[in-house]
Amino acid sequence: MSAYSGFAEVYDKFMDNVPYDEWTDYLVGLLKENGVEGGLVADLGCGTGNVTGRLKAAGYDMIGVDNSAEMLQVALEKDSEDILYLCQDMRELDLYGTVRAFVCICDGMNYILEKEDLVKVFKLINNYLDTGGIFIFDLNTVYKYEKILGEQTIAENRENMSFIWDNYYDSSERINEYDLTIYLEDSEDEQRRFLRFDEIHYQKGYTIEEIKETLEEAGMEFIAVYDAFSKNPPKEDSERLYFIAREKYQEGKTYR
Secondary structure: OOOOOOHHHOHHHHOOOOOHHHHHHHHHHHHHHOOOOOOEEEEEOOOOOHHHHHHHHOOOEEEEEEOOHHHHHHHHOOOOOOOEEEEOOHHHOOOOOOEEEEEEOOOHHHHOOOHHHHHHHHHHHHHOEEEEEEEEEEEEOHHHHHHHHOOOEEEEEOOOEEEEEEEEEEOOOOEEEEEEEEEEEOOOOOOOOEEEEEEEEEEEOOOHHHHHHHHHHOOEEEEEEEEOOOOOOOOOOOOEEEEEEEEOOOOOOOOO
């Protein structure tokens, strides 16, 4: 089952505690501080468009990219006028032209499990950025996987839906496996029977130095890394980090 295919129908319901307004305000602040006051912005791993739509409301022209058709369908059912949604794997990113900035939040980059693939994604992003364009993304930290999520079970039960989320962390590979089971009431069943969906997700923890090296290998310029939702430097117990990188001109680079 593709990522989030079963969860798409209830994703927004279970994520209703996420402060998307505050997250977007923080993101907009970073964009503007780095010279992106407006223009075309691409939201990678956009999911159901919660941040994409808010960035549009903040004045940006938006493209949303996700590899789950089911999640994008939910996004399209929202106020998606003038937002272009593309069903693509980040490793095969194919836009119609360059953009002023890329953003990728909610640990989308942690789904890239191999450094070689991460280099490929960063190279594609660099290629589709305007000259001097900005790339802002977040990552769950190794600390979060080791100390917060690893070997933990998270569950939530509501009147017509519930989920069980088992975590298994491989410290040698720094890969966290999420085994997700979702129960959703069948609205067409008078006996209130529940449908069951099972999904498995994998995320990888990267160190700050690995990200800096990968950006450099992809031809991008590292700008900053912050403890999430602040301008503070990373801490030993930071659970999420925000990175900022810039497109860097390279001899022989093809600008689209």
